[in-house]
Amino acid sequence: MQNLLYFLYRFGYVLLFILLQVISINLVVRYNTDQNAIFISSSNAVSGWFYQKYDAIVQYFQLSTLADKMSQENAALKEQLEVFQRKKIFGSTIIQDTIYEQQYQLIPCKVINNSVVSLDNFITLDKGRNDGIEQGMGVIQENGIVGIVTNANLKYSRVISILNRACRISASVKRTGHFGSLRWPGGSPTRVILEDIPKHAELAIGDEIVTSGYSSIFPEDLLIGHIQDFQRPEGGNFYEIEVKLLNDISKVKFAYAVKDLFKMEREQVEVTGE
């Protein structure tokens, strides 16, 4: 007994070290497989509040560039509206068109925390369930996609960035229609890899890559980027395509969470077949 106590006195800290390492590794592993049930994340109240205050200060220094960007985006939207309105005015018949029923609603958010240097990057948004953000919603930017909401509390939400090893997004080559999934290999924040495009597809450098619309996360045909390079690995049946993203995630300040208003109906038919 005395020996045991002496041993604990002498080497107890080694046991403690092992215990704490096991807890840490457990956290790392569990976090990667089970992203919902995690307490420590930047969407939790403390760090969310913190980042928001920080952002409120820093934003003053970027106001002029932000205003420029916003007005550009406004102009682009106005142009589209113009086209749309003209169609309506000169349309010859009046159609009660249910096809044009709005499917996607965009919720504007501010990015209050972001990183691109890690291999598993996350983004924090300043809106949460109070503003209608839910887990599983896509997040886009005016010129590209940003990521997918992994958890949301009342005031903040956390987004798994497309620059994250665990993130897979369904995308297709617009010209040929083949679809595959996007994955980030690390490194450059504007370069991702498109996988699972079968090798009989005829690709060309510069082809547009768009969202596939096979899930209700992102609207269909949203431009993501262009093919920069592609190769066929020896013996493989699929291409490995390098895609250059249109947007630079390291500079994103404002984003839109995509709410699919038909999501319930879609899931209903896919799950129960009714």
Added chain:
Amino acid sequence: MNQISRRNISRLILLILLQVLIFKQLNIGSAQFNYIQVIIYPLFLMLLPIGIGKGWLLIVSFAVGLAIDMFYDSPGVHASASVFTGFIRPFVLQLMEPRGGYKVNAIPTKAEFGDNWFLRYASLLLIAHLLIYFSMEVFTLTELDYILLKTFFTFLPSMLLIIIYMYILNPRF
């Protein structure tokens, strides 16, 4: 609460703020070269009193790592690296013990042991910390070159900033 713990707590708050609000937000490097990060919070672990119990040192390290993880969205990664740093610190101190031994209440600072000693001490701990950090982040040993490159290019700016910190504030306890 005595002066030493007050000083350590304020240092902890300062370092976490610097780490999270300034150095995490830096995205240095270009599209092709993405290896630079700045990690200075291990300085807190380095500057804890030499006399602190080994068990307490581990617990404090774990708590600091978890606090940083909360802001980095990486549960466990910083905690694991910190616990490792806390674990090897007594050995590093033993290795670098000056001829007369340590005084009971000594703090391993530049002011107490000199520039050269502190530089070696901090470098050893920081390299160990970064190696474990990036290994835990990647979580496979197949990307050894990535781990080593990241460690190297993160070590340089981080160490520089630690030195600058020590020169500006020159903490004595």
